[in-house]
Amino acid sequence: MSLDTAATQPHERMQAALADDLEAVNLLIRDRMASEHAPRIPEVTAHLVEAGGKRVRPMLTLAAARLCGYEGEAHRKLAATVEFIHTATLLHDDVVDESQKRRGRPTANLLWDNKSSVLVGDYLFARSFQLMVETGNLRVLNILSNAAAVIAEGEVLQLTAAMNLSTTEDIYLQVIRGKTAALFRAACEVGGVIAERPEPMIEGLATYGDGLGIAFQMADDLLDWGGSSGAIGKNTGDDFRERKLTLPVIRAVARADATERAFWERTIEKGDQRDGDLEQAMDLLRRHGTLEETRAEAMGWSARARDALAVLPDHPLRDMMADLADYVVARLT
Amino acid sequence: MSLDTAATQPHERMQAALADDLEAVNLLIRDRMASEHAPRIPEVTAHLVEAGGKRVRPMLTLAAARLCGYEGEAHRKLAATVEFIHTATLLHDDVVDESQKRRGRPTANLLWDNKSSVLVGDYLFARSFQLMVETGNLRVLNILSNAAAVIAEGEVLQLTAAMNLSTTEDIYLQVIRGKTAALFRAACEVGGVIAERPEPMIEGLATYGDGLGIAFQMADDLLDWGGSSGAIGKNTGDDFRERKLTLPVIRAVARADATERAFWERTIEKGDQRDGDLEQAMDLLRRHGTLEETRAEAMGWSARARDALAVLPDHPLRDMMADLADYVVARLT
Numbered sequence: 053m054s055l056d057t058a059a060t061q062p063h064e065r066m067q068a069a070l071a072d073d074l075e076a077v078n079l080l081i082r083d084r085m086a087s088e089h090a091p092r093i094p095e096v097t098a099h100l101v102e103a104g105g106k107r108v109r110p111m112l113t114l115a116a117a118r119l120c121g122y123e124g125e126a127h128r129k130l131a132a133t134v135e136f137i138h139t140a141t142l143l144h145d146d147v148v149d150e151s152q153k154r155r156g157r158p159t160a161n162l163l164w165d166n167k168s169s170v171l172v173g174d175y176l177f178a179r180s181f182q183l184m185v186e187t188g189n190l191r192v193l194n195i196l197s198n199a200a201a202v203i204a205e206g207e208v209l210q211l212t213a214a215m216n217l218s219t220t221e222d223i224y225l226q227v228i229r230g231k232t233a234a235l236f237r238a239a240c241e242v243g244g245v246i247a248e249r250p251e252p253m254i255e256g257l258a259t260y261g262d263g264l265g266i267a268f269q270m271a272d273d274l275l276d277w278g279g280s281s282g283a284i285g286k287n288t289g290d291d292f293r294e295r296k297l298t299l300p301v302i303r304a305v306a307r308a309d310a311t312e313r314a315f316w317e318r319t320i321e322k323g324d325q326r327d328g329d330l331e332q333a334m335d336l337l338r339r340h341g342t343l344e345e346t347r348a349e350a351m352g353w354s355a356r357a358r359d360a361l362a363v364l365p366d367h368p369l370r371d372m373m374a375d376l377a378d379y380v381v382a383r384l385t
Numbered sequence: 386m387s388l389d390t391a392a393t394q395p396h397e398r399m400q401a402a403l404a405d406d407l408e409a410v411n412l413l414i415r416d417r418m419a420s421e422h423a424p425r426i427p428e429v430t431a432h433l434v435e436a437g438g439k440r441v442r443p444m445l446t447l448a449a450a451r452l453c454g455y456e457g458e459a460h461r462k463l464a465a466t467v468e469f470i471h472t473a474t475l476l477h478d479d480v481v482d483e484s485q486k487r488r489g490r491p492t493a494n495l496l497w498d499n500k501s502s503v504l505v506g507d508y509l510f511a512r513s514f515q516l517m518v519e520t521g522n523l524r525v526l527n528i529l530s531n532a533a534a535v536i537a538e539g540e541v542l543q544l545t546a547a548m549n550l551s552t553t554e555d556i557y558l559q560v561i562r563g564k565t566a567a568l569f570r571a572a573c574e575v576g577g578v579i580a581e582r583p584e585p586m587i588e589g590l591a592t593y594g595d596g597l598g599i600a601f602q603m604a605d606d607l608l609d610w611g612g613s614s615g616a617i618g619k620n621t622g623d624d625f626r627e628r629k630l631t632l633p634v635i636r637a638v639a640r641a642d643a644t645e646r647a648f649w650e651r652t653i654e655k656g657d658q659r660d661g662d663l664e665q666a667m668d669l670l671r672r673h674g675t676l677e678e679t680r681a682e683a684m685g686w687s688a689r690a691r692d693a694l695a696v697l698p699d700h701p702l703r704d705m706m707a708d709l710a711d712y713v714v715a716r717l718t
Contacts, residue, residue, distance in 0.1 A: 089559055090545060144504070144507060147500075167481040170477050171477070174540070175534065178537050182533075185523065185527055194518055197515045200507075201508065201515055203511070204505075207507070208423040208508060212423060212425050
């Protein structure tokens with residue numbers, strides 16, 4: 053879930069346009085992750101929060117609010133809320149996935165232990181709820197608490213769907229809505245709500261966040277297979293090794309003949325993977341055209357996100373958000 | 386954290402007095418722990434929620450609200466909220482403590498895995514926030530989100546205080562306020578808030594919950610040392626083996642001579658425990674009188690809880706709550 057960097061990318065232009073707001077959000081994050089008596093909390097949190105994440109989610113909240121003409125400061129609390137939820141999720145994800153690296157650095161569960169990651173994650177969840185409650189906006193609380201439930205449900209679904217060849221496209225969509233799109237959607241939506249804009253605009257922001265998140269995650273899943281051309285690189289095949297079913301595989305399994313089915317059963321269900329299996333899996337995906345199809349699906353969600361912005365006011369931030377939707381799929385070749 | 390059972394105990398009388406409310410809360414819990422797409426969630430939750438917990442915390446919310454003359458239904462949502470927070474905490478605690486048994490049954494982390502316990506716990510946290518948001522009462526949201534943060538902070542503090550001989554009584558009090566008293570306190574307080582009673586009554590309920598929770602946890606910690614007489618039984622010494630510092634040890638360490646200090650350093654800090662060490666530890670606690678002192682402290686907090694109820698209306702539920710405060714320390718001999 054990282055965005056490549058280069059000059060004048062949309063999220064960099066957003067960073068520049070929202071510099072004051074972002075600075076205030078960073079101060080708020082640093083203030084709220086403090087704990088007088090449990091110094092382990094800011095240590096673990098800082099490791100993750102200050103490790104060069106791009107703050108895409110809080111930026112979306114700030115951008116949505118500003119684009120809607122919001123002039124107060126509550127959007128900063130909501131942006132910090134969103135980042136805390138995201139960080140808590142990362143801490144727990146790394147425990148669940150037994151990950152060793154995130155953003156090129158050792159994970160918190162490796163540097164400290166699983167216990168610290170679980171409990172500090174819980175602390176950040178609680179802090180995020182305190183922050184959102186401070187806004188006193190019940191609709192915002194409703195949106196964000198619903199998002200938190202969808203995220204957790206999606207994570208459990210992903211856990212039980214792994215290694216299971218009967219996973220459908222519907223389940224896949226639910227998993228990625230949970231793990232990625234729900235927070236993108238809520239992050240955008242609350243910006244419109246806090247600005248008290250008419251329903252169609254709020255709905256437009258929600259649809260944008262949903263499409264952006266889905267496109268982003270589908271692109272990530274496709275890149276794990278080397279992109280639509282299916283070229284093996286050093287970061288290819290993690291999902292295959294972890295026996296996670298993403299869209300390219302789900303479609304290839306659905307069209308498998310008996311021999312191919314036996315291959316997926318052995319490698320994904322039984323977990324018996326041998327030399328050359330990754331190459332063969334990729335060959336099957338290419339043969340069934342599912343890498344190209346996944347790219348087309350991601351492009352479709354990206355276009356849907358961009359289109360949803362049409363009801364929003366004409367504004368430089370709106371253009372940057374639209375460009376961001378293009379950008380997350382532009383890395384797919 | 387279990388209460389012994391026998392006929393006509395205060396929590397059993399509360400159960401009878403609140404039967405209709407409790408039935409409604411149980412239905413609400415069952416309804417909200419469902420997940421259409423992730424059946425793992427209700428499986429794990431049911432294992433814990435329906436495993437004969439005594440529902441002390443949700444009963445306190447119901448009792449506080451009814452005692453304050455509340456006639457609506459929002460207190461049931463708050464009671465379910467409190468039980469969900471408690472259940473989520475248990476799931477994560479058992480992962481952190483690597484526990485194998487809870488309430489005499491295998492833990493969820495053993496029956497399923499740590500991943501499920503972490504993620505289902507997150508789901509229940511999110512569900513608890515959805516439930517409390519539904520009440521639309523911002524003060525209640527404030528109290529419960531603060532409690533969630535204090536709980537998580539206390540858990541982290543406990544983690545870093547373990548095996549650390551410089552742990553003070555202040556830190557101990559903070560840990561048990563976090564792990565136990567914060568939720569008892571919030572559970573009682575929100576009952577008064579939802580009933581819109583005057584501030585002194587709400588404050589009385591909060592003080593009651595705080596005292597009850599602290600007395601309860603101190604009693605639990607003392608029983609882990611065999612009670613104030615320090616008799617070794619089959620459930621004695623878990624905290625010693627896990628190198629957790631509770632009040633009897635903290636005070637004995639503070640008064641240790643050089644030889645005793647070396648004993649605590651070896652057994653607690655270095656974790657080098659040998660046959661006969663538990664007996665020697667207990668001997669030190671008896672010699673310094675810290676078991677008796679801990680009992681006196683617990684009795685003091687219990688009395689404080691009982692006294693705080695004086696400002697509340699005269700009501701059978703108030704008497705049961707007062708009796709409950711006596712009961713949690715009556716098991717100490």
